[in-house]
Amino acid sequence: MLGVEYFIGDLDSATAAVLERVRGGRGGYACLCGVHGIVTAQHSDALMGALHEAWLNFPDGAPVAWLMRRMGAGRARRVAGPDLMPRVIEAGQDAGLVVGQGELHRLFSPGSCSQRRAVRFSWISAAPEAMPAEMARW
Numbered sequence: 001m002l003g004v005e006y007f008i009g010d011l012d013s014a015t016a017a018v019l020e021r022v023r024g025g026r027g028g029y030a031c032l033c034g035v036h037g038i039v040t041a042q043h044s045d046a047l048m049g050a051l052h053e054a055w056l057n058f059p060d061g062a063p064v065a066w067l068m069r070r071m072g073a074g075r076a077r078r079v080a081g082p083d084l085m086p087r088v089i090e091a092g093q094d095a096g097l098v099v100g101q102g103e104l105h106r107l108f109s110p111g112s113c114s115q116r117r118a119v120r121f122s123w124i125s126a127a128p129e130a131m132p133a134e135m136a137r138w
Contacts, residue, residue, distance in 0.1 A: 002042060003042070004052075009076070011077070011084060032060035033058070033060055038064065060078070062078045
């Protein structure tokens with residue numbers, strides 16, 4: 001939809017997809033993207049690139065899921081981050097996976113004005129190693 005492939009399913013199948021990815025050790029990152037994100041990506045090569053490089057994009061918004069159903073993806077449902085993450089964390093812990101959360105601080109310099117911004121993230125791993133490399137490159 002608008003140049004972005006989205007996950008088709010519900011919250012339960014989204015949770016299962018994330019845990020299957022972790023157990024398979026394939027790594028990567030997933031995006032939870034609503035209308036604002038997909039519209040912004042139409043004007044931002046960096047954001048569109050991040051969506052294309054993600055192993056999966058979840059429709060984090062009822063309008064996105066609605067449009068997906070209108071376009072023929074009858075099983076598409078909203079998969080919101082605040083709903084998905086607690087389920088993944090709980091199911092991951094129950095399965096003996098390592099779950100972590102954190103905050104990265106990165107210095108941005110738009111024009112001549114520098115400012116610090118925090119990026120929140122969660123990660124889950126099948127092995128007790130440190131934070132995944134995808135997060136470390138920030």
